[in-house]
Amino acid sequence: MNTETPTVVALGDLTPEQRKQLLIEAKESIKADKEKKKGNYVAFKELAAEFVGRNINALTDLHSVNEKVILSVFEDFNPTLAIRKELYGDSDQNSYTSTLADGSQSITIGYNVTISFDGTEPAGINKIKEYLATLALDNANAKKLSSSLNLLLKPNGKTGMLKPNVVLQLKELRAEYNDEGFDEGIEIIEKAQIFTRTTQYVRGWNYVTNEAGQRKKISFSFSV
Template sequence: MTQTISLQDLTPEQRQQLLQEAKNEEKTAKEKRANDLKALDELATESVPASMQKLIEASKILEQAKGEVFNNFMELLKMKANTIGIKTNQQSHTITAGKQSIKLGYRVTDGYGDNAAYGIAMIHKFLESLGSDAATKKIMNVVFRLLQRNGNGDLDSKKVIQLKQIADRDFPDTDFSRGVEIIQEEYKPKLSRWFIEAYQTDGTGIERNIPLSITSVDLPKDIDLTFLLPTD
């Protein structure tokens, strides 16, 4: 059983000794934290450069492989264009041989010209002229959500198509529909990146993708990082 000691029972010298011990413990703890932080900085200084070099090398290898793969299929794609034709809006091509497939192409992100703002303003003005009854407010809320811009400040082309459907169904030949037409005319998609995807069918008949990004690649099985995971 732990015995409780009251400060009132201690002599001034004993109190002074306890205070000094507490100060010494606090000082020791601060020094340990400082040393631990210094050790962390030293470990980072030791680990970051070597790891960064390894990642730079991996990035260069992927870049080189990407270029070589596109070059490998350059003649095939030209022949495909001449033989069966390639649609101008076809963004990807899949080439298959046996159980292996490679898909390559480009991705685009949505983009709209400056005049799209006039179309948006026209839609807003039209909706404000409808009144403020419950049904109108419901439509306005839907339309305003569809007109929200993404993190890059652009409209979502899929949502603009939904706007067009609403305009054609509920507000044909109005400033609403004309505003949507202005927005659609200002659609200017932007090339995002060239990509390569690879797949192969395993012995069980399941098609599996080949990881080509460092995020997609599995860690080696002998690396255990479970200590970083939540314990609950």
């Protein structure tokens, strides 16, 4: 086994011709690396295009099948939904779950929902910030908490609106602060919310027994 330490040559020890040759070799090496990277990029784009071509039709066909099944499941739930409304009253909830008593099978149908605001939420934000300003006067910890909540109330950079999950986070703090202005601010923000139904989905599970007698939970989730 060769354990000799490689000889290190200082650049200053080289002759001008040797330094020139070293520079030429370095430039050629960099050029070769760039050409290799360029070739890999082209190969990557070609492979990606081939991947899409091999799979896009199957996935498109699958989407069509899922859409038909999901719409059929929603339609089939209508009689159950009608009786549910008679028993529990009308509701604007976005999902319904039906589960067998033994928990072996379950289906949830529903709508994915996006949350936006109608433009009146700044009044609520201002009320909360007014309360946070009083907190900042108390002590260092309260000042840090006030700064954190002010960041939470910062609008989304793309939409210019509050982040949808902010309302839930603020509601969790309601009891802790117990302030009328804070509560009023949250109520204003809540009322400013606009809930828009988007895609439909079907989710659930089914416990099945395979040929070997093993029980397995099969979960599914489809949306259109």
